[in-house]
Amino acid sequence: AQTVTQSQPEMSVQEAETVTLSCTYDTSESDYYLFWYKQPPSRQMILVIRQEAYKQQNATENRFSVNFQKAAKSFSLKISDSQLGDAAMYFCAYRKTGTASKLTFGTGTRLQVTL
Amino acid sequence: GAVVSQHPSRVICKSGTSVKIECRSLDFQATTMFWYRQFPKKSLMLMATSNEGSKATYEQGVEKDKFLINHASLTLSTLTVTSAHPEDSSFYICSASSDRKEDGYTFGSGTRLTVV
Numbered sequence: 386a387q388t389v390t391q392s393q394p395e396m397s398v399q400e401a402e403t404v405t406l407s408c409t410y411d412t413s414e415s416d417y418y419l420f421w422y423k424q425p426p427s428r429q430m431i432l433v434i435r436q437e438a439y440k441q442q443n444a445t446e447n448r449f450s451v452n453f454q455k456a457a458k459s460f461s462l463k464i465s466d467s468q469l470g471d472a473a474m475y476f477c478a479y480r481k482t483g484t485a486s487k488l489t490f491g492t493g494t495r496l497q498v499t500l
Numbered sequence: 501g502a503v504v505s506q507h508p509s510r511v512i513c514k515s516g517t518s519v520k521i522e523c524r525s526l527d528f529q530a531t532t533m534f535w536y537r538q539f540p541k542k543s544l545m546l547m548a549t550s551n552e553g554s555k556a557t558y559e560q561g562v563e564k565d566k567f568l569i570n571h572a573s574l575t576l577s578t579l580t581v582t583s584a585h586p587e588d589s590s591f592y593i594c595s596a597s598s599d600r601k602e603d604g605y606t607f608g609s610g611t612r613l614t615v616v
């Protein structure tokens with residue numbers, strides 16, 4: 386079975402600084418998708434960034450980028466120029482390719498942004 | 501972008517009654533709907549997967565007779581918590597899958613259920 390591990394229950398970063406959230410996963414599949422979701426206090430799940438395993442290039446979305454290491458099964462999220470609005474729970478997630486395959490979530494990392 | 505409308509956002513019900521939660525995909529056809537439960541400060545736990553027009557597939561340990569899922573159309577799925585008890589109090593979230601397999605799925609805004 387696929388598992389997703391987030392080893393950092395909480396992280397803190399100063400405004401305008403950079404922070405990296407860690408995620409590792411376990412799978413026997415060769416092709417799959419990885420995601421980072423943000424859940425602010427409103428509890429609405431927001432897709433931050435996604436990575437397709439067959440693409441070697443790391444995904445980037447504005448201030449958010451990932452470091453995808455397929456061999457190591459690692460998928461970290463880097464947030465640059467952190468803003469107060471980045472404070473939230475961040476979940477790493479995995480799913481196999483194919484339509485309607487289920488998402489497997491990590492346990493989450495709570496990110497605090499300080500002034 | 502794709503939007504999933506989930507209602508109600510909050511509901512309080514008496515123990516022993518049933519509560520229905522609706523999720524509607526507003527601008528796309530949701531062929532598959534996932535229902536999650538989330539405890540405070542915890543991750544999302546998948547309860548069941550429903551495909552339009554067929555019976556839902558429940559995860560191990562989830563009581564199918566207590567959590568009734570209906571996915572009668574491509575835009576509407578419902579979760580009914582039957583004979584609710586205080587231990588059913590939780591945050592319930594739906595997530596819809598569209599035809600685009602690369603999508604990270606679209607989530608509803610969640611329903612906070614409190615059973616008193």
